[in-house]
Every structure is written in C-alpha cells, then in structure tokens.
Amino acid sequence: MESYTYLVEGMTCAHCAAAVTTEVSALPGVDSVDVDVAAGTVRVTAAAEPPASDLEAAVSEAGYTLAGRS
Template sequence: MTTSPTQAADQTVTSYSVSGMTCGHCVSSVTTEVSKLPGVADVDVDLASGTVTVTSHAPLEEAAVAAAVTEAGYELVPAAEAEPSAGSCCGTCH
C-alpha cells in the first residue's frame, strides 16, 4: 500500500498506490483531498503509475491518507494490486 517513508530536512516522503484515476480531474481531486491533511507540505500525483507521493512535516497515519483518497472517490491499494489506469473514465473529461 505504501513505500517506506523517507525523512530529509524534517520532512517525511511516502508514496501510495491509488486505483481508479483516469484523467486530470482525478489527479486534481486526489491532490486536493490529500493536501487538506494536517502536516502535508506537498502532494505529487502520477496518473500513469497511479502513485501519490506525499511530503509531510511528520509521518502520516495511513488510515488518514486512505480516508482522503476515498473522499476524492478513489481507493488506496497495495502496490502489488495496483493496475495501470486504462478503460473507463471518471466522466469529467467527456
């Protein structure tokens, strides 16, 4: 579900796999919701890989990140189960 957090200069960087993202609107939704978590300094979403990389001032609870991703309409998944985005769209880009 996540890669091991790394710490540099009082910040923690953790990557998560997210399923269901298919377009720029999906990226924006996930970025917006995860950015609302206390302590988050930066969110980088890679649509092609379904990876969300979060930089925070302290380690985040995975459950909090999962809840934010769920609020955006997507799902945090184990990396081994993540599939490349293909096929259906969220409907916004039509």
C-alpha cells in the same frame, strides 16, 4: 520533510489527480502532493507520515481506493 509514495487505484485523468491532491493536501502536516496518474501513485511530502486511516479516508473522499505503499 520526508516523502512517502502510495498506490491509488482508479485514477485516469487530470481531474482525478486534482481531486486526490485537494483531499490529501488537506491532511494535517502535509506539505505537498504529487500525483502520477499513469503510474497510479501519489507522493506525499510531510513532516511525518500521515496516519493510514486518514490517508485512506482522503483518497476515498476523492473517489478512489488507496492500495498501499509503493
């Protein structure tokens, strides 16, 4: 498994973290998701990096903006 870290804009609380975790965890191949609201980062552990378009759609569905890789 590999870990990939992304910057996500707009997260401010535990509810934000839960929403992003739920959506990103549903992507195929994702093993775990760790959200750091204070840093505005999401660490994804997966067999392969999720496609950028899928990750962006998942973060957007949660109500936030994917700002790139950290």
